[in-house]
Amino acid sequence: MPRPNTSNGKSARAVAVAAVPDKRQAILRAATKVFARKGYFNSKVSDVAGEAGIADGTVYLYFKSKDEILHSIFDRAMEEFIAEGKKEIHEIKRADKRLQRIAELHLEKLGADRDLAVVFQVELRGSTKFMEEFSAAGFAEYLSIIHQTIEDGQKTGVFRTDINATVCSKILFGALDEMVTNWILSRNHYPLAPMAEEVLKIFFGGIREK
Amino acid sequence: MPRPNTSNGKSARAVAVAAVPDKRQAILRAATKVFARKGYFNSKVSDVAGEAGIADGTVYLYFKSKDEILHSIFDRAMEEFIAEGKKEIHEIKRADKRLQRIAELHLEKLGADRDLAVVFQVELRGSTKFMEEFSAAGFAEYLSIIHQTIEDGQKTGVFRTDINATVCSKILFGALDEMVTNWILSRNHYPLAPMAEEVLKIFFGGIREK
DNA sequence: AAAAACTGAATGGCGATTCATTCATAAATC
């Protein structure tokens, strides 16, 4: 059935939806699911093809290698997340409120797609090579956004100035990251996003009794 | 050279060090190094054997499979860390001081052995299967120690009682974990342990200006 | 001279990638 679908059977020139690269998307979705369940190294390309309902060889019409599939998953997701986030963040004045929204978005995004979250938390960490490559790209940018927000908060007097903004941003990221990891591993299916508030309460106010 | 060394050439019955399983240790050390540099899935058993200066087959005299090597690395390290930590922690009265020591130990231990740290941060996260298996074991125990310490601090009035101790412990762990990950990926070789103080300052006091 | 350790070449299985072939559809020709 060779037809990188153009229309979908409805009235001739229906919606101009993703004309050609639709199957590419399908493969990425299938791969995310398969990688999340079996792990990248334990997943066979034929598993991905099977999940996507296509032949093994077809995968190579859209991706150069198995490795490239994993990369694409990150690239797309991260790009989307950063772009989306930046836009929304820009409109918020107060640094603390902005930080709050970042945390919410972080957990909302991953909390909305468990498979994607698993691939992000688990497979991304699965090799130093990957981490380094990835680190250089979107990840560093994300950390830097948090960093800037904190510095801004210090300048505007919302945050203490006797703390290191770099350490600070790592702590926030680490905390959020841990929430996601725990959520993934948890048997109980609780909603992830609300944890943002909990995290920020502590991150902002500290745990010590005054 | 078959000789699971008993003494080390010094005066006959020298120290009663690990009588037989010495080579086992050597393999674990070699594997830690190799896995850290190339990643578990990209490492060949022959790489490990080579690093340890023994034949491929010899590895299987001490381990049932490649997988078991990785498991052993975790089990040993974690067991050692928990045992060592528990003993020291018990002697500290104040919950906040105890938490401080836990954080220091965490970073000291991993900061002292970069290869071990890489395996812990990267390979341990490399598969959900592994995380789940491991999660059930030492990891959960570690988190629980932090948890108890925080609860104790709440009872004794050192910590606020309007916060969730579980979330709290995850945040601290996540923050420390992130410090280690960043340290591993960093090109600059800074000492890791001192970061504990930075982390705790924020964890205890929060970042908000009062 | 047993027994215990060790060796490393050979095996066997797996799985990423390739590529000759198929065939639905589009374009050209009548």
Next chain:
DNA sequence: GATTTATGAATGAATCGCCATTCAGTTTTT
């Protein structure tokens, strides 16, 4: 508008290299 020809997406069996594991033989220890 029917017939022929061209296109290229899709297929999936076959290939090919890799590497964990084994084991028959060697060396060392007791």
